Amino acid sequence: MGTAWIENLKEMIGSERVSTSEGELFRHSKDESFHPPVQPETVVFPESTQMVKDIVDFVRERNLPITPYGAGSGLDGQAIPVSRGVSMNFDRMKKVISFTPEDLSVTVQPGITRLELNREINRQGLYFPIDPGADASIGGMAATNASGTTAVRYGSMRDQVLNLEVVLADGRIIRTGSAAKKSSSGYHLNGLFTGSEGTLGIITEITLKLHGIPEHTIAARCTFDTPKHCAAAAQAVLTSGIPVLRIELVDAPSIKQVNAYGDYHFPEQHSLFFEFAGTQTSAEEEASFVEELMADMGCGNWERASGSIERAEIWKARHELAYAFRHMKGKEVVGSDVCVPLSKLADMVDFARGQIEASGLLGSVFGHVGDGNFHTIIVYDPKIPEEKQASETINEQLILKAIEAGGTCTGEHGVGLGKIKYQEMEHGEALEVMKSFKELLDPGKLLNPGKIFI
Amino acid sequence: MGTAWIENLKEMIGSERVSTSEGELFRHSKDESFHPPVQPETVVFPESTQMVKDIVDFVRERNLPITPYGAGSGLDGQAIPVSRGVSMNFDRMKKVISFTPEDLSVTVQPGITRLELNREINRQGLYFPIDPGADASIGGMAATNASGTTAVRYGSMRDQVLNLEVVLADGRIIRTGSAAKKSSSGYHLNGLFTGSEGTLGIITEITLKLHGIPEHTIAARCTFDTPKHCAAAAQAVLTSGIPVLRIELVDAPSIKQVNAYGDYHFPEQHSLFFEFAGTQTSAEEEASFVEELMADMGCGNWERASGSIERAEIWKARHELAYAFRHMKGKEVVGSDVCVPLSKLADMVDFARGQIEASGLLGSVFGHVGDGNFHTIIVYDPKIPEEKQASETINEQLILKAIEAGGTCTGEHGVGLGKIKYQEMEHGEALEVMKSFKELLDPGKLLNPGKIFI
Numbered sequence: 001m002g003t004a005w006i007e008n009l010k011e012m013i014g015s016e017r018v019s020t021s022e023g024e025l026f027r028h029s030k031d032e033s034f035h036p037p038v039q040p041e042t043v044v045f046p047e048s049t050q051m052v053k054d055i056v057d058f059v060r061e062r063n064l065p066i067t068p069y070g071a072g073s074g075l076d077g078q079a080i081p082v083s084r085g086v087s088m089n090f091d092r093m094k095k096v097i098s099f100t101p102e103d104l105s106v107t108v109q110p111g112i113t114r115l116e117l118n119r120e121i122n123r124q125g126l127y128f129p130i131d132p133g134a135d136a137s138i139g140g141m142a143a144t145n146a147s148g149t150t151a152v153r154y155g156s157m158r159d160q161v162l163n164l165e166v167v168l169a170d171g172r173i174i175r176t177g178s179a180a181k182k183s184s185s186g187y188h189l190n191g192l193f194t195g196s197e198g199t200l201g202i203i204t205e206i207t208l209k210l211h212g213i214p215e216h217t218i219a220a221r222c223t224f225d226t227p228k229h230c231a232a233a234a235q236a237v238l239t240s241g242i243p244v245l246r247i248e249l250v251d252a253p254s255i256k257q258v259n260a261y262g263d264y265h266f267p268e269q270h271s272l273f274f275e276f277a278g279t280q281t282s283a284e285e286e287a288s289f290v291e292e293l294m295a296d297m298g299c300g301n302w303e304r305a306s307g308s309i310e311r312a313e314i315w316k317a318r319h320e321l322a323y324a325f326r327h328m329k330g331k332e333v334v335g336s337d338v339c340v341p342l343s344k345l346a347d348m349v350d351f352a353r354g355q356i357e358a359s360g361l362l363g364s365v366f367g368h369v370g371d372g373n374f375h376t377i378i379v380y381d382p383k384i385p386e387e388k389q390a391s392e393t394i395n396e397q398l399i400l401k402a403i404e405a406g407g408t409c410t411g412e413h414g415v416g417l418g419k420i421k422y423q424e425m426e427h428g429e430a431l432e433v434m435k436s437f438k439e440l441l442d443p444g445k446l447l448n449p450g451k452i453f454i
Numbered sequence: 455m456g457t458a459w460i461e462n463l464k465e466m467i468g469s470e471r472v473s474t475s476e477g478e479l480f481r482h483s484k485d486e487s488f489h490p491p492v493q494p495e496t497v498v499f500p501e502s503t504q505m506v507k508d509i510v511d512f513v514r515e516r517n518l519p520i521t522p523y524g525a526g527s528g529l530d531g532q533a534i535p536v537s538r539g540v541s542m543n544f545d546r547m548k549k550v551i552s553f554t555p556e557d558l559s560v561t562v563q564p565g566i567t568r569l570e571l572n573r574e575i576n577r578q579g580l581y582f583p584i585d586p587g588a589d590a591s592i593g594g595m596a597a598t599n600a601s602g603t604t605a606v607r608y609g610s611m612r613d614q615v616l617n618l619e620v621v622l623a624d625g626r627i628i629r630t631g632s633a634a635k636k637s638s639s640g641y642h643l644n645g646l647f648t649g650s651e652g653t654l655g656i657i658t659e660i661t662l663k664l665h666g667i668p669e670h671t672i673a674a675r676c677t678f679d680t681p682k683h684c685a686a687a688a689q690a691v692l693t694s695g696i697p698v699l700r701i702e703l704v705d706a707p708s709i710k711q712v713n714a715y716g717d718y719h720f721p722e723q724h725s726l727f728f729e730f731a732g733t734q735t736s737a738e739e740e741a742s743f744v745e746e747l748m749a750d751m752g753c754g755n756w757e758r759a760s761g762s763i764e765r766a767e768i769w770k771a772r773h774e775l776a777y778a779f780r781h782m783k784g785k786e787v788v789g790s791d792v793c794v795p796l797s798k799l800a801d802m803v804d805f806a807r808g809q810i811e812a813s814g815l816l817g818s819v820f821g822h823v824g825d826g827n828f829h830t831i832i833v834y835d836p837k838i839p840e841e842k843q844a845s846e847t848i849n850e851q852l853i854l855k856a857i858e859a860g861g862t863c864t865g866e867h868g869v870g871l872g873k874i875k876y877q878e879m880e881h882g883e884a885l886e887v888m889k890s891f892k893e894l895l896d897p898g899k900l901l902n903p904g905k906i907f908i
Contacts, residue, residue, distance in 0.1 A: 100795065100797055101693070102689060102693060102796060102797040103795040103796050103797045104692070104693065104796065105795070144638055145637075145638040145642075146638070147636060147638075151636060155613075155636070156636050156638070158642060158645070159609075159613065168887075172883050172886075172887075173883065174882070174883045174884040174887060175881070175882060175883075175884055176884060178857075178860055178861055178862045178880070179794075179795045179859075179860030179861065180793040180794055180795060180825075180826055180827075180856075180860070180861040180862045180865065181793065181795075181796070181825045181826050181827075182601060182605060182609070182610050182793055182825050182827060182865050182866065183599075183793060183862040183864065183865060184598055184599040184600070184601075184610070184649055184791075184862075184864045184865065184866050184867060184868040184869070185862045185863055185864045185868075185869055185873065185877070185880055185881070186869065186877060186880070186881050186884070186885065186888050186906065187646055187649070187650055187654075187888040187891060187906075188599075188612060188642075188645040188646050188648065188649055189646075189884055189887065189888070190645070191612070191642040191644070191645025191646065192641055192642050192643075192645065192646050194642065195638055195641070195642055196641055200641075211695070212693070212694070212695030214695070235556060238558070239555070239556060239558065239666070240666070241665070241666030241668070243697075278736075279739060281735060281736070281739055282732075282735070282736045282739065285733060285735055285736065337638075339634040339635065339636055339637060340633075340634055341554065341557040341559070341633045341634060341635075342556060342557050342558065342635070343554055343556040343557045371634075371635045371636050372634055372635050373634075373635075373636060402634075403632075405633075406632055406633030406634070407632055407633065407634040408632045408634045408637040408638075408639045409639055410637065410638045410639045411634065411636050411637060411638065412636065412638050413638060414638045414639075415638070415639055415640065419639065423639070423640055426632070426639055426640070427629070427639070427640050428628070428629060429626050429627065429628045429629075430628040430629055430630060430640070430643055431640065432626075433622075433626075433628060433643065433895070434640050434641040434643070436894055437641060437891070437894075440890055440891070440894055441887070452640065452641075
């Protein structure tokens with residue numbers, strides 16, 4: 001099939017909403033992952049649910065693949081249009097559709113990013129706390145079931161989604177939930193479409209739970225001799241029942257990298273970063289309790305920051321970590337995102353660090369250890385095939401070990417392209433059930449083809 | 455078809471696991487709902503997942519319906535075998551399969567009840583907090599997505615389920631999740647099977663999140679002039695961000711009933727009941743904060759109970775409330791379970807109270823107002839058709855108004871038999887998607903037929 005259809009598409013939705021410029025094709029060929037870029041044939045910029053539906057009807061009639069694109073911050077290729085066709089960009093669907101502070105909820109279009117959303121709602125004393133680091137779009141976050149540093153307190157995207165409007169492959173527009181805080185009515189489509197990575201339908205509206213901005217926040221950090229000690233300490237905090245806002249592991253090589261990249265001066269040792277939030281009394285009480293607990297476990301360098309600049313610096317450094325590695329000149333990276341039961345975490349982290357050391361490569365171990373979720377980033381020289389091979393082997397060993405431990409190959413980045421091959425091992429017979437849902441809702445395999453399973 | 459197949463069933467799984475005694479058929483004909491009983495043809499008592507699978511294979515080959523039965527405490531007829539056939543009782547599948555306190559999780563068979571489970575785990579300082587009042591089975595609670603008084607803090611069953619083992623209609627045994635605390639891997643089958651009321655598969659194992667038992671708990675109650683004031687006060691507490699453990703509305707007629715039924719002496723006025731839990735400091739701080747807030751809103755009779763006997767009495771009274779009404783001699787009841795956005799709650803409660811007053815019937819308004827979820831119980835004389843009609847009309851009006859307000863016909867009891875007719879209004883086109891999942895997984899309509907949709 002040629003590209004004459006692009007002209008028809010322009011006629012249908014207006015040429016100002018369709019682009020085939022080199023710049024746009026390039027931008028929509030990739031995300032923040034290590035997967036090779038693939039350019040779409042065209043990029044569309046819908047401005048309403050109806051327009052999304054019209055485009056879906058259009059591509060279905062012509063058997064063209066379509067891949068939704070949010071902020072391009074995904075980490076496993078979900079937004080890469082591997083079968084080409086149409087990339088659907090949500091930059092022009094960023095509206096807050098309704099905001100009722102007294103319901104602690106907001107309804108938005110998918111293109112709005114989490115920082116844009118917070119700018120709209122913070123003045124009412126509310127915030128949307130899910131924080132994957134990048135300024136991802138809410139639609140993309142829902143599609144991947146993203147989470148991040150605050151999941152230990154608030155859960156993942158799926159825990160925030162009250163309702164979705166979704167355009168199905170056959171052009172039907174459905175609502176998956178309601179505005180009620182809880183429901184036992186019908187099958188839970190909210191949870192099914194959240195995290196389906198655009199393969200079951202295209203999300204056009206999201207109703208989210210919001211939370212009160214805590215009155216007082218305290219950041220703290222401390223160091224341990226090994227990453228394994230850090231993980232064991234994190235587990236102790238969690239089982240104590242303290243509702244920490246964040247608890248992050250950052251290993252020594254990562255701290256070193258962050259110091260160099262951002263001109264910080266953190267002690268270059270394996271570290272835990274904390275955030276406590278609540279009333280001043282409760283935050284202080286929690287911080288003191290954890291300080292004692294960490295001392296009992298042999299930590300060093302406990303340091304507390306309640307000033308907001310100092311606090312911001314700590315978390316800015318933590319968020320820059322991945323970028324510091326991903327953007328090293330002439331280097332490429334392989335990243336992992338395993339999540340295991342808390343009791344298996346210390347051993348897993350130890351195993352990861354050991355494998356990286358043994359390979360002689362530069363690599364980082366860090367992550368959301370309060371959830372049993374951590375990442376590795378291994379840096380290799382793409383001109384040296386052995387380095388690439390070694391990084392991929394470590395990545396694979398980690399995943400296999402995580403699944404064996406009862407965990408998952410992806411805690412928050414999604415399956416995308418990189419974890420397709422582990423789906424059968426992780427889900428067994430259930431994978432066939434998932435595939436049958438896909439077949440039922442998208443028999444033509446038009447919606448984000450090539451993702452989650454083939 | 456005669457009942458010769460019952461002999462075959464006995465041969466297959468042993469006659470001691472199959473009953474056709476009048477007593478068992480009667481027990482399995484009903485639950486705690488107002489729906490008329492229907493007796494199964496036989497009751498089976500499987501003792502393992504394999505046996506559940508064998509029975510499912512058996513009924514599928516003979517086209518016999520099968521209805522799972524937990525503790526019989528359901529409130530909308532989910533366990534009533536309306537098409538007769540086989541009732542599957544889980545009394546012999548009550549094992550704790552694995553308990554790893556350091557993971558804050560436990561894996562159990564479906565027949566164990568929530569109190570039995572808590573007895574096993576409390577000694578480790580952990581508890582399973584979901585509390586629907588009745589001592590329901592964990593399998594039944596998962597199947598209905600039950601919640602109750604603590605949902606305002608911990609969410610519903612769906613928020614607790616990490617993994618399910620499910621026997622599908624075609625005999626496949628799948629696992630819907632993993633032991634990891636969070637996952638972005640594949641479609642969220644956990645959420646889909648939780649709350650599917652036994653219509654998509656039979657749950658044979660459940661892995662649940664657990665929580666630390668709070669160190670200190672304070673109960674309190676206060677009164678307001680109208681139920682509407684109570685609801686507005688509850689909304690104020692919620693938007694303040696205080697993480698209350700429970701916040702319950704009990705209106706004056708309900709208090710009166712409880713006092714009479716249980717020999718309590720609560721002030722017979724519209725009341726809010728609270729529970730605060732955490733460290734002693736945080737619980738005290740929260741209770742004082744809420745005391746002030748309630749005083750600002752004009753409450754009366756604020757009373758705080760931190761002694762455990764007094765606390766237990768308050769919550770025992772609250773839990774006895776529904777029984778007090780449901781078990782009035784010679785009377786029957788109609789109950790509702792709507793859930794609406796918090797901002798609509800005060801008006802809804804006001805509307806419910808007004809309708810009951812206008813009908814002249816005895817009726818109660820109470821519930822989990824922190825979630826926007828409340829119940830009505832209207833008592834009528836089954837010998838007077840007008841009374842029955844009037845109660846059902848009020849029930850229906852409440853449901854229609856809740857759906858119109860963006861809410862749901864059922865916050866926690868499930869659809870069962872009574873809310874089938876509201877499914878299309880609530881879910882619209884999404885109902886067809888739900889039905890297509892049912893058709894896909896259970897084309898013979900053998901699993902709990904006649905529930906959720908027809």
